[in-house]
Amino acid sequence: MILLWGLLEDSPLALVQAALQRQGAQTFVADQSAVRETILDFTVGADVRGVLQVGSRTCDLSRVTAAYIRPYDSRRLLRGTDAQEGSAAWRHAEALDDGLSLWSELTPALVVNRFEAMAGNSSKPYQALQIRSSGFEVPDTLITTDPAAAEEFWEQHGTVVYKSVSSVRSIVSRLMPEHRDRLADIQWCPTQFQAYVPGTDVRVHVVGNDVFACEILSDADDYRYAAREGAETKLRPYTLPDDCAERCVKLAVATGLLVAGIDLRRTPDECWYCFEVNPSPGFTYYQEGTQHPIDHAIARLLIDAPRLSATHC
């Protein structure tokens, strides 16, 4: 049995479910739109046993061999007059998210991906430490509350981008002269600046040992938001050099991720920089642009999952 946890209108989840069905796998969907009708009941002892019930459907959790999880905050999905903060439905949604995330940490099933592994993405400089260990370059970076230090870094590197330190509001923007007046605001919160790295973006999806690379042609500072800048983005399949592909797999393994979306940039002198490892990649955009069978590969990974022992011990 393969458990899918999330919203069926979430395109990666829907594509993986369809791929699993095409391959004849038995699935159980913990659909977050039915949070009120969901019951979770399990016991943790020498092993983890219990059931997950969604409406009239029941899943024996000890029969789950793999799980693909892309949950949203269930509290935010509640609708209706009884859904306000602190209500019984709100507390239930909160407890359900906590319970299922706990189960996903403890189950011996293969989980794409465990929260413990995904958590490293919550801090970009923390993740940069992991990235450097895998052999990729990371841009010169300054995180500061000192406007003078930011000015000095800017002067030293010529072209500089700023972006969030966490995974929240993660949009990359180039520092421009008109931003100078706002630099004083960084005294309130450490702000991240990075030397601009010229080159071509390559998005890599690692699925187990499979590597799917996609070259991105865009003039925008952050191609994901090219439309906001009035820029265009084109995607095309790309073949990574073998050593670079190996580093991508090594990085995914080092971060504990079975599926990862890795953001690379190839400089004109063929140096590879890595900016981020996305632990829950929304791969559908890249799959549509390249026809890479990422959904099929994830489904295969889930189907072939051996019964692994829990990661804690």
Added chain:
Amino acid sequence: MTSRATFLVVASSWDAVSRSFAERHLERGVRLLTPRDLSRVGWNCSFGKMGASSQAVVAGRLLGDREIHGVLTRLSGVNEHELPHIAAGDRTYVAAEMNAFLLAWLTTLPCPVLNRPTPRCLSGRWWRQEEWVRAAGHLGIPILPVHRRVRLTHGRRPRAASQPGGTTVTLIRRRNLGDADPLLITQARHLAQAAGTDFLAVRFAGPSPGSAFVDATPWPDIADDVIGEAVMECLVTARTGRQESQEAA
């Protein structure tokens, strides 16, 4: 040359125990650092081709990473309630940014950090009771199964019933504080090692060997004089050891 020692306690502004601990050990160089302090000019953390370095602002003083000699982390994470001085609409974002910054900064500090943060908790290993029980069970430590049931009418998370007469083993590095059965101490050490946590309070159902494991926390009670003093000894000893090895080198 011996410089004046500076030790930091990273804690919530609302953590009276940590504030009291810092005040009690002020003369030994202990200073409190709260999320509010991250809104001061002078913080720097840099890495890349130019190498890695950082600078903190503590009690109005700029401190390079080599000028901090030890850290006690008592903060699980930064939340918006710590930041009344930030515009209300930005608090959640700023809290996430500060948390992410502290995770990286505390991870890279060259001095001893009790406990070194993990991505899920700035104070070390943050496991729910069930995760501790599972880890203990895998180590062969007797456990009591934990049951969790979530349904709309009974949505509150069940709490473990208090178990009077239980025994707590507090570990700091390899040292055990207080009296406990040697087997329980050994089991607690194995659990701390499995969790990668230096400073841990491990609770058992009773004092005798064979007592079941109940729970563990990376926040032992530093209001306790014995535990508080042990923290200081650990940090000071680590600093002295580092100085000696630097001088020998």
